[in-house]
Every structure is written in C-alpha cells, then in structure tokens.
Amino acid sequence: MRVQKRSPWLAGLTMGLAGLALFVGRAGADVTIDRAGSVVIFPKVIADGQRDTLITLSNVSNMPVMAHCAYVMGAGFCQRSGDLCQIDLDCPEIEGQPNPCVIAWQAGDFDIWLTMKQPTMWRVSTGRVFDPTAVFDRSKDPEKRAKCHNSYRQDDPLGCPGFFFASAEDFAAGNGGQINPPPFAGNFRGELKCVEVAPDGSLVQGDHLKGEATILTLGSSQISRYNSINVLGAPGDGDSPTIARLNGSDYNACPEAVEMTHFSIDGNNFVAEGIGADCEATGCPVRTELTFIPCTQDLVGSITGEPERTGVGLEIYDEFETRATSSLVLECWSNLDLSQIAEGFGFDGSTLKKTRAATEQDTVCRAGANRGSTCTSDAQCGAGGVCGPRTGILALVEQFFETDETLAAEPTGVAATAAASAYMVSNDSDADIARVGRCRGALSTTCTSDSQCPAGLCRRNSTQGCLVDADCVTTNAQCTGNDDPAPCCSGVGTGTCPAPNAIPENGDICDRCMNDEIFLAEPGF
Amino acid sequence: MLTVKRVGLMGAAGLVLLVASLPVRAHTYSDQGAAVLIWPKVVVKDGPSVFMDTMIQMSSTNPSEEVTAHCIYVNANNHCTNTGKVCANSLECIDGDSIGSCVAGWNETNFDVVLTAQQPIAWSASRGLGGSSFDDLPLEGGYLPCPGIRFGNPHPCPQFPIPGVKVGDQSNAGTMVPSVAEAPFIGELKCIQADEQTRRPFGPCGDEGQEECPADSLTGTAYIQRYEELDAGGPPGALDVAQYNAVGLKSTGQNDGNGVLQVGGNPNSAEYSPCPKQLVFDHLFDGSLDPIDGQGRSETDLTLVPCSQDLRTQIVTPVNALFLIYNEFEQRYSTTKQVRCLLDSPISRIDTSQPTRSVFHAAVTGTIAGQTFIDSVGGGLVGVAVLKYQRAVQTAGAEGEQEGGRISSSPFGSAAYSLAGMNERVDDPSTGAVESEGDRIVIP
Numbered sequence: 026m027r028v029q030k031r032s033p034w035l036a037g038l039t040m041g042l043a044g045l046a047l048f049v050g051r052a053g054a055d056v057t058i059d060r061a062g063s064v065v066i067f068p069k070v071i072a073d074g075q076r077d078t079l080i081t082l083s084n085v086s087n088m089p090v091m092a093h094c095a096y097v098m099g100a101g102f103c104q105r106s107g108d109l110c111q112i113d114l115d116c117p118e119i120e121g122q123p124n125p126c127v128i129a130w131q132a133g134d135f136d137i138w139l140t141m142k143q144p145t146m147w148r149v150s151t152g153r154v155f156d157p158t159a160v161f162d163r164s165k166d167p168e169k170r171a172k173c174h175n176s177y178r179q180d181d182p183l184g185c186p187g188f189f190f191a192s193a194e195d196f197a198a199g200n201g202g203q204i205n206p207p208p209f210a211g212n213f214r215g216e217l218k219c220v221e222v223a224p225d226g227s228l229v230q231g232d233h234l235k236g237e238a239t240i241l242t243l244g245s246s247q248i249s250r251y252n253s254i255n256v257l258g259a260p261g262d263g264d265s266p267t268i269a270r271l272n273g274s275d276y277n278a279c280p281e282a283v284e285m286t287h288f289s290i291d292g293n294n295f296v297a298e299g300i301g302a303d304c305e306a307t308g309c310p311v312r313t314e315l316t317f318i319p320c321t322q323d324l325v326g327s328i329t330g331e332p333e334r335t336g337v338g339l340e341i342y343d344e345f346e347t348r349a350t351s352s353l354v355l356e357c358w359s360n361l362d363l364s365q366i367a368e369g370f371g372f373d374g375s376t377l378k379k380t381r382a383a384t385e386q387d388t389v390c391r392a393g394a395n396r397g398s399t400c401t402s403d404a405q406c407g408a409g410g411v412c413g414p415r416t417g418i419l420a421l422v423e424q425f426f427e428t429d430e431t432l433a434a435e436p437t438g439v440a441a442t443a444a445a446s447a448y449m450v451s452n453d454s455d456a457d458i459a460r461v462g463r464c465r466g467a468l469s470t471t472c473t474s475d476s477q478c479p480a481g482l483c484r485r486n487s488t489q490g491c492l493v494d495a496d497c498v499t500t501n502a503q504c505t506g507n508d509d510p511a512p513c514c515s516g517v518g519t520g521t522c523p524a525p526n527a528i529p530e531n532g533d534i535c536d537r538c539m540n541d542e543i544f545l546a547e548p549g550f
Numbered sequence: 551m552l553t554v555k556r557v558g559l560m561g562a563a564g565l566v567l568l569v570a571s572l573p574v575r576a577h578t579y580s581d582q583g584a585a586v587l588i589w590p591k592v593v594v595k596d597g598p599s600v601f602m603d604t605m606i607q608m609s610s611t612n613p614s615e616e617v618t619a620h621c622i623y624v625n626a627n628n629h630c631t632n633t634g635k636v637c638a639n640s641l642e643c644i645d646g647d648s649i650g651s652c653v654a655g656w657n658e659t660n661f662d663v664v665l666t667a668q669q670p671i672a673w674s675a676s677r678g679l680g681g682s683s684f685d686d687l688p689l690e691g692g693y694l695p696c697p698g699i700r701f702g703n704p705h706p707c708p709q710f711p712i713p714g715v716k717v718g719d720q721s722n723a724g725t726m727v728p729s730v731a732e733a734p735f736i737g738e739l740k741c742i743q744a745d746e747q748t749r750r751p752f753g754p755c756g757d758e759g760q761e762e763c764p765a766d767s768l769t770g771t772a773y774i775q776r777y778e779e780l781d782a783g784g785p786p787g788a789l790d791v792a793q794y795n796a797v798g799l800k801s802t803g804q805n806d807g808n809g810v811l812q813v814g815g816n817p818n819s820a821e822y823s824p825c826p827k828q829l830v831f832d833h834l835f836d837g838s839l840d841p842i843d844g845q846g847r848s849e850t851d852l853t854l855v856p857c858s859q860d861l862r863t864q865i866v867t868p869v870n871a872l873f874l875i876y877n878e879f880e881q882r883y884s885t886t887k888q889v890r891c892l893l894d895s896p897i898s899r900i901d902t903s904q905p906t907r908s909v910f911h912a913a914v915t916g917t918i919a920g921q922t923f924i925d926s927v928g929g930g931l932v933g934v935a936v937l938k939y940q941r942a943v944q945t946a947g948a949e950g951e952q953e954g955g956r957i958s959s960s961p962f963g964s965a966a967y968s969l970a971g972m973n974e975r976v977d978d979p980s981t982g983a984v985e986s987e988g989d990r991i992v993i994p
Contacts, residue, residue, distance in 0.1 A: 057579070057581055057582075058580055058581050058795075058968055058970070059577060059578060059579060059580050059581065059968065059970055059971055060577060060970055060971060060972070061830070061970060061972070077842050077843070078842075079841055079842050081832045081834075081919055083830075083832050083919075083921040085830055085921075085923075085970075085972065140880045141880060142876040142880065142882070142921060142923075143876065143878060143880050143921070144832050144876060144877075144878060144919045144920055144921035145878055145919060146834075146841065146878075146918065146919040148841055148842055235830065235832070235970050236832065237832055237967055239842070239937065239965065241840075241842045241843065241939070241963075243842075243843055244843075245941075245963065246790075246846055246939045246940060246941050246962050246963035247790070247963040248937065248939055248963045248964070248965045249965050250937055250965035250966070250967045251967060252580075252967050252968050252970070284609075284611065284769070286607055286609045286670040286769070286771065293687070293690055294605075294775075294791075295605075295674065295689065295690040295691075295692075296603050296604075296605045296674045296773070296775050297775060297777070297789055299603060299674065299676065299677065300601035300602060300603050300775060300776070300777040300789075301601045301777040301779060301787065302777050302787070302789045309789075342668040342669065342670065343670070344669060344670055344671055344672075344688075344689055344695040344696075345695050345696060345705045345707055345708070345709055346666045346667060346668060346669050346696065346707040346708035346709070346712070346715075346720065347708060347709050347710065348668070348708065348710070348712050374686045374687065375687075376672070376687055376689040376690055377607070377670040377671070377672055377689065378670070379609050379668060379669075379670040424791075424793070426775075426789055426791045428788075428789050430788070438788045441775075441788070441789045441790050441791040441963070442791070442963075442965075443773065443791045443792060443793035443965065443966075444793070444965070445771060445793045445794065445795055446580070446581050446795060446968075447581070448581050448582060448583065448611075448769050448795075449581055449582050450582070450583060450611055456765050456766075458582060
C-alpha cells in the first residue's frame, strides 16, 4: 500500500493562505465611518438660520495633508415665494398659481491644509473664525510671530503650526486656512465633500482624513453629531487629477444598499415617559428625516451642468415583519421627512421601521444628449454618449424627539435631536457589500477593478481605445473639429491643448471599470 | 534539485511576502451587519433630578430566516463594601458609624433575543422585553411583537407572505430580555449571533467539508435618553437623546462553535474581525465655548470597554490606555489610564480630578478642537464618545422685581458618535510574534 507523506511546511502554508484569505476575502466595502479615508463625506450640512453646523476635520497621519473640499447646495427655493424647499409639496400655491420647488444645486469649493495629526473645525454659516481671541493671534505681535516662525518651521508657509489662527496676511497670500461660507449661506442645506490631494492638486489615496459634523438647533442646546462617511483608497493606477473613481481600482466602491432603523411616522418614544417627560397629550412622537446623496457627482459641471438625478427604491419592514415598498426621486441631495415620502411609512400600528434604500442595478447615459436616460450602449445616449452604471447612494438618518412641551401651542422647548449613519448592506444574495461596476463597452460584464475589464474607451473621445488615462490626451484636432471641445481648448473650433502624453486639466479619462465617480474642480493651490 | 524542505521554506517565505503585501482591511464595524454587536454605554439613572434610560434597538438583515442573538449585559457599577449600594466614590459609603470603600464590580446577566427575518426590535434597558400582549403597539409596552401564533397573537409574523417565508411562520419565541440588574446602572451590552439551541456561535463551520458559517446579520443602535427636572422657577425639564451605532465584529467565516470567541490575532484561528490597535476620535476640549453660537460650554464623555473579556470566570484583565492628544497647534499631550471592565468619564477627568488642569481642557491646551489617539496595552478597546453642550439662561425674576431672576444651567444637549480605528490586532508572522495580538471573549 502506498502511503502518501504530507509535507507539514506545505500544509502550514496552505492553512496560512486560507487564514489570510478569511481576513481579506470577507472584508466589506471600505466606505465606512470607522476608519480614516481619502474622500470624506458629510451628507447633511445645515446653515439655514434655524440650524447651523460645526465641521471637524482631522489628519490622522504624521505628514501634512491637503484636501480639496466642496459644499453642494442641495435644497431649492419655491419659484414664486422664494422659501426654502425640498419638494413641490413644500411650496403651496400662491393665488391659485403653481409654485414649484426649483433645486438650487450649486457647489462652492475651497482648499485646506492640515499639519501632522492636526484637528481643525469651522462653523459652516460663517466659515473659519480665524481670530476669536487676541491672546492666540500671534500675528498681532510681530515679535511673537517671529518666535513662532523660529521655534517651529521657519520655511513653513503656514507660519505657526495649526493655521486656524493664521494672520490676515496669510489669508491674503492664499496660504490656506480661509474657508468661506457655502453658497446661499443662511439658506444652505446640502452636503460637504473633502478629497485628499497632493500639493500639485493630484488625487492622493492616502486615507488620512476623518471628520464629524455637529448640527445645532440655534437658540437651544440640542445637537446631533455624526461621523463622516469615509471612502478608502484602493491600490489602483488612477491618474486623473480631478476625477475620483469609486470603482475598486482608485477608490473603494459605494455600498449596494443602505439601511436605517428608525421610528415610524407618529411612532412614540416609549422610553421618554418612563424617565419623566410629559407625554400624556402627544405620546412623545418621533419625527424622522432621511438624507440621501448620490455617490456620483459632477462638481465641475455644477455651475452650468445638471445635478445627479435618480430614482431610489425603498423596502420597509416593521417589527411585525410586514413589508412595504416605496420610492423617491433623488436630485442632487434629498432630505425628506417620512411624511413627505408617506407611502410605506404611514402609521399602521408599528413603532419601528427598517428602511433599505438602493438604486437600480441598471445602466444610464452618463454623458451625451440623452444624459440620465436608461441605456444598454453608448449609441443610445446620443452624440458623445457614454452608457454606464447608475449612481449608488449614501444616507443618514436624523430623528426629532418631541414631548408635550415641544408640541404645545406655545412651545417651551425644542425637540431633542439625534443623527446616526446608515448601515451599508448587500442588496443581493452574496455577502459583498461593494457595488460592482460595469466594463465600458461590455456593460454586461461586471467588475470590481480595471484589471477585470478589457481595454476601455476614452470618455470624451468616446471612440478612442485606451488602457490608462494618459492614453486619452486631447489633441488639437479635437479642439478644432469638435463641437463640444475639452475644457483645455480655448474655444469651439479653435485652440490647442497641452503636448501629447500630458494629462490635460479637466481633460479626457479612460473608462474601463465604470462605477461611481466624483468630478472635482481643479484645486486652487 | 529542490528538496521538500527547500520548497517548504520557499513557501513560508512566499507567505511572509504575501502577508506584507495583502491589505488587511478587517476591523470593527459600526456601519455594517455583524456577528457580534457591542453597545459600550448603557445607562440607567433614577433621579433624584436626572433620569436616564437607554433604548436598545437591534435589527436583523437576514432576508428569510430567524436570527438568534445571545446577549450579555455587563454591569460595571461600583458598590460600597459595607452597604452594597451603588456608589461613585467612597464618600458615599459612610453609613452612620459604618465606613466602607467604593470598589469596582463586574458581573453579567445573559439572555436571548430571537429576531424574525428583517425584523427591527427595541427595548428599554430599565424595563426589558418579553411576554405577549394584544395591544396594538406591543413594543411600547415592552412586549414581543411576534410572540407566535400559538399564543393567539393578532400579529402573526409576517402578516403577509414575503419571499421564502410563510405567513405566521416566524416568531420571537425564546426572547426574554430582563431589565438591567439595578438602577442606577452603567455598563455595556454584547450580543452574539448564535445557535438557538446551544446559545453558542454556530459551529464548527467554515472548515473544509463543513457548512458555511451564517452571514453577519445583526445591526444595532442605542438611544441614551435623559430627562432633567430643573429648579423651581427655572425653565421646564427637557428631554435629550444621544444615539450611537453599536460596534460590530464580523465573522471571519470560520468558527469552532465553543464559548471562546477568538477576535483577531492569529488569522488561522480568528473567528471574528480584530479590534483596532488604536482608537481615534475628534472632540472639543472640555470647557471650550460652543463654537457655533457661543452660548454654552462643551464637555465630552468617553466610554471605553475592553475587547477581551472572560465572562465565565468574571476575572477582569485591565487594559492600559495611552492617550495622545493633539490640539489645533499640533502640540501634543499624553496621559494614561487603566481600563478595568469599563471606563466612563468626562475626558477632563481622565487624568485628574480637577478638570481645569486636565490635558483635555481648553484652559490647558489653548484651542477648541482636539484629536486623541488611544493606544491599548494588554488588550484591545472599543468605545463611544458623547459630546454635551450646556447653556446658561437668565430666568425670570419674581413678580415685582425690577432686576430679578438668576442664571441657571438649562438642560444640556448631547450627541453620541463612534470612535474610528487604526491598524488591527492581528498576528504578523513576519515578526515572529509568539503571543497573539488578538482578543478573546469567553461567554458563560
């Protein structure tokens, strides 16, 4: 009988590899609140005169980190009355005339520097308060300022470490630190995104940023605080300076779905009465707001372009395992009370609801004349068309806990508030949470990195094949012969672009594994 | 010629290189389904002027099957040695001629929760959850929403068929959540996805030839609710709520099904994702003026619990926490604190009993915002932070007074948030480490 000898070394190697695979293989999507990331997202930022937001942002590394940030205004204004609104129902008719809600959708960007391990914070409504007390403003004392230079880094253009208290001269010189209020300050409701960048403005997948947002109801002590959603970088070879691709190659992908558990419409906070709150008249109901943002955003086109618009499907379960469905339209940013969604959330004898939200796993025109329409090929998207996956979504839930005092005819208090991040979940039978992409030109092929796709196509010059972004340099011929020239061209039918093999600013990119993406304006360093 | 031994050595070298190159992403999760949930801060307080309770909410993400969670309350109250009363310090242990000491305690209470498919459920820590009721809103009364058709329940779960589940096919039978052991109460809650029969994690599973371990199906949140009765003549009492997501440990896909949960450490034997080596959180330094409207002062409470716990022998292994604090000037401060069972403290009282002298106080650090890194020695840590604001208000004077009234502190607002993690407590074979970096939870 032949006896087969087993090699203990090889057996150990096999087991070791299997063990490592367990840690790596079952890891979830690295879009998370639990770790620092390269893209930091604050889904709900309010500075509308009734509430204001404090943003804290920090660098967890031992090196300086730069970030390019953008506020995105997501609310709108009633066309005839000018009131802030989110949907048409927020705008009552005026003298029998319709008063639709027009989403403002505008981005305001800025750049920020953080020294090693530095935290910083600013109030959204006013931007950075750079001189709260004279004691800390060394710039007013030239002698002290000189000491600050000498005792820390003489060649540091930021002057004193921690540029929160930088002088007016530093601001004028553009040495970082200045944070302007967002667009429509005083009426701002939207989100904030910050992306880690290098000094030359190129994107960096360093995973060094994290933050929190604290929303205060003005005139009270009531605060909600939530952790930023952080997108971790991926070890890819993306080289676009202005497009963060959440496709598993450059940055990790958004989740397939998000899930939140919250109180039902008119669901009562059954703990409040037990600890002494007055609930006899009202039952202490809880009001819930759900905030959704798209993972894909074109912040470059935000001045003249269109917001990301998609349908979001909702699947709702209550504590009796009763299932309901609903939907809403997400246009740029959506912050809706459950009563505004209504369908599926109506008071039906349940206290809790578990809501799962996801977009369809189909493909839509990402560029071209038919942008936003469903498609299965580039040709269906019109001239310059690009067909790719629909955007994913991220979410936040905030709840408002009322009592008899806060709901009285003359309230003697404000509702308690609390915010929490949504859970990232898988929306199909596998355990993978990350959204899969689609290969450009072979949309039936799913992918989680560029290497899984054949050669791609350039985004702007959509018939040109490519493997990397550098293959998609805009040429002079495209400037002169193209009705929709690249931004590096000086005009329609004229102009030139940088030399071949250079990556032009806001120029063309190579699409292989298409997934969510964030188009950023060029940083101002 | 390559000998077996040489091939083995090459294989081992390859393994080392593979370890160095693989991006190990495993860590704790506050935003994904998990197999173990930890709520680091559960509070109940019964006066005299401040009343607190914690609503625990837990959901199943399983689309079609019941999920059982074996849960454990860990009571971290201190008690007087002479009276047995809950205490904060030894001064509270003077009872007539009897003078006792206030010593740390640590004991556990365990129970099971059975969730139906996709079900959210909630209970208050002071009351618990169990039994059945024909009330329309059973959760509000502390009753199970789906006790089962055999009890004549008017709410069969599900009420209407959903894919893979018949009407009335699932129930919460087997669930009995007790109230916390005493009030006041400070402690934590752990829930482990388990086999309903054995009350242990499913297993053995994941090894070749055995069935797959179940998918991570638990998500959870805590709502810490506070009501304060204020002084007569002051503003009326107000409710405050702070919400945080539970800290989750994901399954690695292998489990031997015993009562010892291997958390991180050796990849060959780890059953759950590792705790972080370092926690990071941003905060406002205590005593700093509210930077939003400048009307209140801020304070932050930090709660830490060890990842390793022997709940069977109830022997507490302390973990040393090293705090590295950075202010906005990039200036660094540090301090240490031992975490025995649970640390729940305003940050300015971690290093001193005099907050204005603390390295966590704005008067010392000179800035408003700070970032703190927490390294742990002797085990991992998880936790949660709570930011609190308190405003001073001018109350109305008595009738007839021209200048009356007084300054009093209004009830504060608070908000809880998660701590981030950096690096993982995972063994790295390349270092030749003998002792495991991982943690271990031994359940009773």
